[in-house]
Amino acid sequence: MENFDGWEVIKKEKYEPACTGCISYGASFYKISDDSKSWHNAKKSCECLGGKLLQAETAEENSFIKNKLRNTAIDGYWLGGYNFYKNGSFEWISNPGQPMTYSDMHSSQPNAPTTELCLIYWGGFDYAWGDGTCKIPLSYTEIIVINEASFSVLNKKRIVDSEFTTDQVVDTKMLCAIRCSSEEKCCVASYDTSTSICRLDTTENCCVDIEIVDGWETFKTDKYEAPCTGCISYGTSSYKFSEDYKPWNGAKISCVCFGGKFLEAETTEENNFIKAELVTRNTGINGYWLGGYNFNKDGNLEWISSPDQPMTYSDMNPGEPSGPTTQRCLVYWRAFGYAWGDAYCSAELPYVCEFIKT
Numbered sequence: 001m002e003n004f005d006g007w008e009v010i011k012k013e014k015y016e017p018a019c020t021g022c023i024s025y026g027a028s029f030y031k032i033s034d035d036s037k038s039w040h041n042a043k044k045s046c047e048c049l050g051g052k053l054l055q056a057e058t059a060e061e062n063s064f065i066k067n068k069l070r071n072t073a074i075d076g077y078w079l080g081g082y083n084f085y086k087n088g089s090f091e092w093i094s095n096p097g098q099p100m101t102y103s104d105m106h107s108s109q110p111n112a113p114t115t116e117l118c119l120i121y122w123g124g125f126d127y128a129w130g131d132g133t134c135k136i137p138l139s140y141t142e143i144i145v146i147n148e149a150s151f152s153v154l155n156k157k158r159i160v161d162s163e164f165t166t167d168q169v170v171d172t173k174m175l176c177a178i179r180c181s182s183e184e185k186c187c188v189a190s191y192d193t194s195t196s197i198c199r200l201d202t203t204e205n206c207c208v209d210i211e212i213v214d215g216w217e218t219f220k221t222d223k224y225e226a227p228c229t230g231c232i233s234y235g236t237s238s239y240k241f242s243e244d245y246k247p248w249n250g251a252k253i254s255c256v257c258f259g260g261k262f263l264e265a266e267t268t269e270e271n272n273f274i275k276a277e278l279v280t281r282n283t284g285i286n287g288y289w290l291g292g293y294n295f296n297k298d299g300n301l302e303w304i305s306s307p308d309q310p311m312t313y314s315d316m317n318p319g320e321p322s323g324p325t326t327q328r329c330l331v332y333w334r335a336f337g338y339a340w341g342d343a344y345c346s347a348e349l350p351y352v353c354e355f356i357k358t
Contacts, residue, residue, distance in 0.1 A: 025065075090129075
């Protein structure tokens with residue numbers, strides 16, 4: 001791109017490209033790229049193609065991918081795990097602070113937890129996982145979206161029947177996922193392979209009651225645009241100001257459940273718009289969470305969508321962060337005129353969610 005005064009460039013958050021050479025498993029498509037890139041550039045390439053860097057969250061999905069990689073004879077492939085705390089405990093980049101529920105780490109790995117922070121399928125370990133220096137060039141695997149949505153899969157789980165669920169018969173679980181992605185109010189669907197019943201939930205919420213039932217699988221979309229009741233708009237985004245009091249991680253989860261994300265105020269103009277709205281509301285509330293986190297306990301907060309990437313804009317109040325090793329979450333503090341400060345993540349505060357317009 002080139003610089004011109006008066007022009008603005010708008011990039012879609014949700015984009016469904018033609019998935020040339022992709023393979024499918026469950027409710028997802030996968031593209032195995034043999035281009036060699038650093039971990040961060042591989043992550044960006046996946047996003048530019050409308051997908052994300054692979055997060056292999058079940059043994060079945062992981063085995064499917066490993067079997068495909070064994071045919072390539074390439075030394076290693078990046079996937080979307082990162083050692084945020086330099087302690088050897090890897091987490092998926094979409095869920096910092098949340099332990100992985102499944103791991104395929106080789107018995108000798110990670111072997112350099114303070115310097116090799118990125119997760120790899122290593123050919124020398126028969127494509128079990130290991131750590132690696134994020135700057136080395138490797139190939140990578142990405143998940144491509146289905147009808148503007150990619151889905152995580154929960155085995156032996158079914159949405160609880162309610163007034164907001166509908167059951168219909170479809171031939172495959174892929175079609176069930178597609179039905180959900182084409183339904184404006186659906187974020188979660190369940191499928192029974194024995195009866196071909198597809199259950200859609202239309203509560204406009206991604207976090208619904210689920211029960212354990214053999215033979216069923218539940219799909220939850222990673223990208224969902226719910227009706228944004230009570231939101232205000234600026235640029236290409238809408239914003240929801242929630243006055244529910246939650247700890248930082250609970251607020252983050254709520255934003256995702258609403259179909260949005262934690263606010264990341266990345267420009268002066270956007271940040272001033274949010275601050276002006278907080279002043280206008282004059283709620284008397286002491287502070288509001290936003291999506292910054294101190295991953296390395298060093299006082300340098302980063303946006304949760306871009307760990308290990310410095311913020312390009314900051315509105316940190318003088319003297320903040322005041323507790324870089326213990327107060328690791330970012331807040332709009334009323335006492336600072338809604339400039340930013342740090343806080344204990346366990347504190348319960350209201351929060352701001354962002355929804356990208358498409």
